[in-house]
Amino acid sequence: MEPTQTHWVEIHPLIVRVTHWVNALAILIMVTSGWRIYNASPLFRFRFPNEITLGGWLAGALQWHFAAMWLLVLNGLVYVTYGIVSGHFRRKLLPLWPRAVLHDVLEAFRGKLVHDDLSRYNAAQRAAYLAIIFCLIVLVFTGLAIWKPVQFQEVAAIMGGYEGARFLHFGAMALMVFIVLVHILMVILVPRSFPTMITGRTRRAS
């Protein structure tokens, strides 16, 4: 590629890059400490290996979980407010047609899905990113129901009561972790998308 034929364009605004990485850190802490908390009283017949959990013991894990929740929620509020007010969500994540999502997911399985233009998300990406936002909202509200089942008992009632909220909290975590793993796999398959999420810029033919 000749230098004269390309130029740099910013495709990820600074606020999106910062909130993306803060969110990644917050999720890493919340998920690994959450696994340790789960281990204290498992809902299913398995535990997470302690080596991949955070906190050392239940009290430590709870300290991490209830510290990082502020990071997750405050950062999430900045991101969602920006996304709605600036039109970022409307431009980047919408519209979302189920048929297009199905088509793109099938293409991805056949290894044919293209993501040449990093500034535009295909339907599978839009669905994945919206699903992560949705999972995080469910995680926050089920988390509130588990943390404060008396003070926020109206929230807890919507989330299936205290015990129901524990299962929903786990389910939303599992779905989110799955999408994040697919997301990381996709970044490995399209490696140039990684520095772009740091610098915000990509090279484009003039």
Place this chain on the structure above:
Amino acid sequence: MKKRSMETSLAAQSPALIRSIERRLFLKRSLSLGALALLSGCELTDDEGVQKMLTGMSRWNDRVQGWIFNPHKLAPEYPESAITKPFPFNAYYSEEEITEVDGKSYRLELSGLIRDKKPWTLPELYALPQTSQITRHICVEGWSAIGKWSGVRFSDFLARIGADTTAKYVGFECADDYSTSIDMATALHPQTLLTFRFADQILPPKYGFPMKLRIPTKLGFKNPKHITAMYVTNEYPGGYWEDQGYNWFSGS
């Protein structure tokens, strides 16, 4: 702004240089991410600075929970049919090590900011007006169980002994060497009961004979059993689990 314009001019001049800088940046990022992943959760938590930050956040969460706490908000109550059977035993020791308290020689000792510090015998406590509740006990470990407790409304008892209800804390010492403390707002909550009965029977040793403070607005470990002494104070008293890192307020 200034930085960006410098970068754009650099980009125009030497894309190869930018490419190499970017590669280096990429490598550095992946290396530090890798280093973070190698640190086990335990080592990270034991780091002094990290521990200080976590303790600070826990103190902040105590304050936030104090603000969230609504003295008029009642914990949901359940029908008899919802009671969990058998109700789980839980303590910092095993079921074989349960403390046996002698009811005949038992005295509840009072100290601190209390006007009438006369110790109470069990018959005296049993003679006070009693009330019942069927509520959900939620353990810090995550599990929950519904049980029925009966006893004296704690706010009535505090009024009877002339406790200074403008003080910050009520602390408890227990026959099983357990201790804990609560905020005054929670102590005065209408559902906070000094209980002597579980499932309509005198509290068996495993559920805390002769008395358990039942607080449906707090996690299980904030509900002391086998209470032998209580005091009212303005100095933070801590507690058995609280001193080891569990959140002090631990409200539900």
